[in-house]
Each structure stands twice: as structure tokens, then as C-alpha cells.
Amino acid sequence: MRLEGRVCIVTGAASGIGRASAELFAAEGATVVAADLEGAPYRVDVGDEAETIALAGRVVDEHGRIDVLFNNAGIPGVGDVVETTLDLWENVMRVNARGVFLMSRAVVPTMIAQRSGSIVNASSAIVETGLARRVSYAASKGAVLALTKSMQVDLAEHGVRVNALLPGTIMTPFVERYLSESYDDPEEGRRSIRSRQLTGELGAAEDVARAALYLASDESRFVMGAGLTVDGGLSAGKL
Numbered sequence: 001m002r003l004e005g006r007v008c009i010v011t012g013a014a015s016g017i018g019r020a021s022a023e024l025f026a027a028e029g030a031t032v033v034a035a036d037l038e039g040a041p042y043r044v045d046v047g048d049e050a051e052t053i054a055l056a057g058r059v060v061d062e063h064g065r066i067d068v069l070f071n072n073a074g075i076p077g078v079g080d081v082v083e084t085t086l087d088l089w090e091n092v093m094r095v096n097a098r099g100v101f102l103m104s105r106a107v108v109p110t111m112i113a114q115r116s117g118s119i120v121n122a123s124s125a126i127v128e129t130g131l132a133r134r135v136s137y138a139a140s141k142g143a144v145l146a147l148t149k150s151m152q153v154d155l156a157e158h159g160v161r162v163n164a165l166l167p168g169t170i171m172t173p174f175v176e177r178y179l180s181e182s183y184d185d186p187e188e189g190r191r192s193i194r195s196r197q198l199t200g201e202l203g204a205a206e207d208v209a210r211a212a213l214y215l216a217s218d219e220s221r222f223v224m225g226a227g228l229t230v231d232g233g234l235s236a237g238k239l
């Protein structure tokens with residue numbers, strides 16, 4: 001019971017990594033506030049300032065505290081620098097980068113008042129390795145890693161830790177959608193994913209959820225401003 005008595009907000013909790021994390025956190029004793037655009041008990045658009053403030057206020061009203069914020073909500077963006085429209089760029093940055101900023105800004109005053117808290121941000125292994133035709137997505141995830149380190153410097157004195165997860169390719173609806181759109185035979189896509197990694201195993205949402213649990217819990221009390229790679233060796237061979 002590594003999150004016994006903890007109040008944990010998970011954004012993007014209706015699917016994939018967010019859903020697996022919400023379930024794991026609950027199994028570890030947490031009171032989980034599962035939030036998403038739809039399909040979760042709490043509604044939030046992380047890119048909307050008023051909605052992030054309303055969610056944080058509601059959680060404090062209902063539960064009296066906020067111990068963990070897992071900024072997991074995110075959207076993909078496919079395109080090289082020429083293909084990427086300004087609309088796509090703005091959308092991806094709005095959810096992936098601005099969303100992390102707004103949700104964090106909404107909960108941090110509560111964590112500072114408690115003198116404790118753990119924020120976990122969804123970055124990506126793409127910030128280490130690069131990947132074809134992912135200009136907007138890579139930029140947004142680089143912003144998340146930089147924001148993580150900078151927030152950690154400011155919040156350390158308040159007892160708040162801020163870390164990032166750098167997943168590789170994880171078989172969630174996010175990736176399944178991409179495979180079915182990009183390959184006539186999705187199995188060919190899976191083969192290509194395996195060939196980039198050091199293991200033939202495909203990443204599962206639970207692999208990232210377990211890393212999120214570690215960063216959320218006191219087990220990682222000495223881990224601050226870190227990017228934890230969970231990528232089956234995707235980046236290890238390249239660094």
C-alpha cells in the first residue's frame with residue numbers, strides 16, 4: 001500500500017497509461033481523482049485554465065488535500081517541419097505543454113501549503129532519440145522535461161518533488177491508432193517497433209504505470225527533477 005491515504009489526480013485517466021496508473025494507484029491505497037475530457041469520473045480539459053482551477057478546487061473541497069498530480073494527458077502530432085500546420089503545432093503544444101503548466105499551477109499552492117507533494121509529468125523518450133515526423137510532439141515533450149527540472153528547482157524548498165517519465169513505444173490506443181493508420185499490416189509496425197528496442201517485448205501501459213507509482217510514492221523521495229526512461233532499451237543503444 002504505497003499510496004495509502006494519498007489523494008492522487010491522474011489526467012488522461014480514461015485510456016492507456018492514465019487508466020492503468022489510476023487502477024494501480026487505487027490498488028496501492030490511493031484516493032484517485034481520474035480526470036479526462038470524457039469517460040472518467042472527473043472532467044477536465046488540461047489546456048483550459050478555468051477547468052484546471054475548477055478541478056483542483058473541487059478536489060480540495062472533496063478530499064481536503066492533493067498529494068500527487070500525474071500530468072499524463074497528451075495527444076500525438078505527426079508531421080515534419082514542413083507538413084506540420086500551425087494548427088497542429090498549437091494543438092499539440094496546448095495539451096502536452098500548456099496542459100502540464102496549467103494543471104501544475106492549479107495544484108501547487110495546495111502542495112506548498114501542505115509542505116508535501118509529488119508531480120509526475122509525461123514526457124517521452126523522443127526527447128533523447130528523435131523520431132521521424134514528430135516535430136510538434138517532440139517539441140512539446142522537450143518542453144515538459146525542461147519544465148519539470150525548472151519547477152523542481154523552485155519547489156524543492158516547499159517539500160514538493162517534480163519528475164518526468166520518458167516512455168518509449170507503449171502499446172496503448174494512442175499507438176494502436178497510429179499503427180493502423182500508418183501500416184497496411186499493423187504487425188509490420190510492431191516488428192519495426194521491436195527492431196528499434198533492445199528487447200523483443202512490447203511496452204505495456206502497466207510498465208509505465210509502475211514507474212509512475214514509484215515516482216508518485218515516497219520510495220522515490222531522493223529522486224528530484226529526473227527523467228525516468230521506460231523504453232525497453234530504445235534509447236540505450238543510441239546515447
Ligand SMILES: NC(=O)c1ccc[n+]([C@@H]2O[C@H](COP(=O)([O-])OP(=O)(O)OC[C@H]3O[C@@H](n4cnc5c(N)ncnc54)[C@H](O)[C@@H]3O)[C@@H](O)[C@H]2O)c1
Nearest residue numbers: 012015016017037045046073074122124167169170172174
Ligand atoms: N503510448 C506511447 O507510446 C507513449 C510514449 C511516450 C509518451 N507517451 C505519453 O503518455 C501519455 C499517455 O499516453 P497514452 O499512450 O496512454 O495515450 P491515450 O491516447 O491512450 O490516452 C490519452 C488520454 O488523454 C486524454 N486527453 C487528451 N487531451 C486531453 C485534454 N486536453 N484534457 C484532458 N485529457 C486529455 C485522452 O482523452 C485520453 O484518454 C501522453 O502524454 C503521451 O504523450 C505515450
